[in-house]
Amino acid sequence: MTQIQTLLIIGFVWPEPNSSAAGGRMLQLITQFQQQGYAITFASPAMDSDFMVDLAPLNVKKESIALNCSSFDTFVKELNPAVVLFDRFMIEEQFGWRVAENCPDALRVLDTEDLHCLRLARQKAFKEHRNFTITDTLKEEVAKREIASILRCDLSLMISEFEMELLKTTFKIDDKLLYYLPFLLEPISEKTFEKLPSFEERNDFIFIGNFLHEPNWNAVQYLKETIWPLLRKQLPDANLHVYGAYPSQKVLQLHQPKEGFHIKGRAIDANEVVQNARIVLAPLRFGAGIKGKLIEAMQCGTPSITTTIGAESMQGNLPWNGFVTDDVTEFTNSAMQLYQDKKVWILAQQNGISIINERYSKEQFENDFASKIQILRSNLPQHRLDNFFGALLQHHTLTSTKYMSRWIEAKNSKKD
Template sequence: MNFLIIASLWPEPTSSAAGRRMVDLLELFHAQGWSLTYASTAAESEHCYPLESLGIQRRTIAVNDSAFDEMISELSPDIVLYDRFMIEEQFSWRVEKCCPQAMTILETSDLHCLRRGRQIALKEERDFTLADLVNEVAYREIASIQRTDLTLMISTYEMKLLTTVFKVDACLIHYLPFIVDAEAIKRDMLAWPGYEERRGFMCIGNFKHEPNWDSVQYLKRQIWPLIRKQLPTAELFIYGAYPPEKALQLNKPSDGFYIKGRAEDVKVVMQQARVCLVPLRFGAG
């Protein structure tokens, strides 16, 4: 079974939840004994997961390049997975032309039109309504879902929206939540530092993800001043890959507000804190 993944980024499990999710999917597909090829339009990344450890072939591709037709025709995949609807828009017509027999799968991670609708409501300082779902992103995303054979969903709430609001046939969507080893987590918790050994507050999220960046600014402006008023010596450590310069400028040790940047091991930094703050004002799920 030849399985092709087409993505705009190389998987970075230490950079984002989406990167962790992709690696979990790759490990799941590898366990089936399938032959995997990962093709991306992005430049190589130093934080990319070592795909070779799973025997996965790498291919660098470009949008609007006929070389992709040659590559996919030679590969002749049985299954093609698109990472996000934007990639499906760019490559599905070429896949259909060269490999019409291939099954196609869309990995959503988030329902982008839901995130966009909530963001619109936030900017207009009002409550979110289902009418906000009808936006420019929805037209594109729903069309992408309708074009593919199967769409993977993390959230049952999002699945309900697709079937009730957008009238997507339930047979086109499949619930595949985050893949975790619950027993391993329970074992790890037994070795966590005790309350007295931990200190302060923490927040974590990739800075390239717009809801995360909004949450950091909201923390800085609204939430952290209120906490410091009650706890004058409290400290907040904010972690996240790819912090822009404007984020680094928010670092202010005198206010107990620290921008730490990338966390190579999420478990380690979370075990060091007493409280994890997640002030997301919009997003999916």
């Protein structure tokens, strides 16, 4: 009888698929590993949240773990996972050395979500009113930590082709350590398409995004102060509905119904509100990764207008689901045209469906991903031997982080 292999996922937070694209991405990965026959345990040091998904119906075991505590060593040794998936590099920093020490034969996989050093370097360049260059990522302090984490892991899952190329060319990361795995979606069938609301059945503009994410807050400010006044002047009866989880007081204060600018907060059903909107506006001025809000727009048959950063790595060689521009006037004129011209709108909608079906259909990736994991597990000693810098970093990190963590643990025990 074949022994069931265990996958341990260590989460930065508990998955909230209705709050962020990262939550949805995590559920997609859970499904992939379950299809490969893994029993899954999801552990996190995060507090429970009101909006976290219930893992029990998904046949995923939930475990709370503590930072800087040797109780994790006992837990992971008893679990003895075949594969450990770290949710973002900060989690690998905290727990990677403990996994390496207690379960040396476990395959260590990092899900990057997006490149933090890229996002933060772009954000810094924007706030300093200068043009971003790729070399800015090298100067970003977090890059040293993030790249070290990628090197220590056996494989890093990348959601963006642009970011994969950046890692290979700018940071000289070996291609064998990286694997392109974007959102894994169900293709949009003709039957699903026919159920979508028509052009005439839809009204108004929408923005949607988690407000704990700085690029989203900045985009809403940009809409309120610059884009929406221009658009409202041309379409005086139009409304913009802004949805997003965790809105702060400064977000709520932007609510101006008389100006057609409505702050709605968390959407109970994101699909419903996006399907009922005619256009998604996403003027993102910095960021990284693949934008969940724009994928969601395509799935809902809702054309979008975004920036080059918003659309980065999303469409391949296919035409966009609307318009892509960094110019304010073009952005506004494109929004007005898309809102009023049914032919242009329908073409944009069809473009979005083509992008989903041709670039994100999970059937394209499932078998290859399963094969990649299996091959790596079968050849792990040689794979690690080929990754000398990873072994070097693992050696020094294990030593330095281990003693820092032990010191914190001892300090905490004295308080108790």
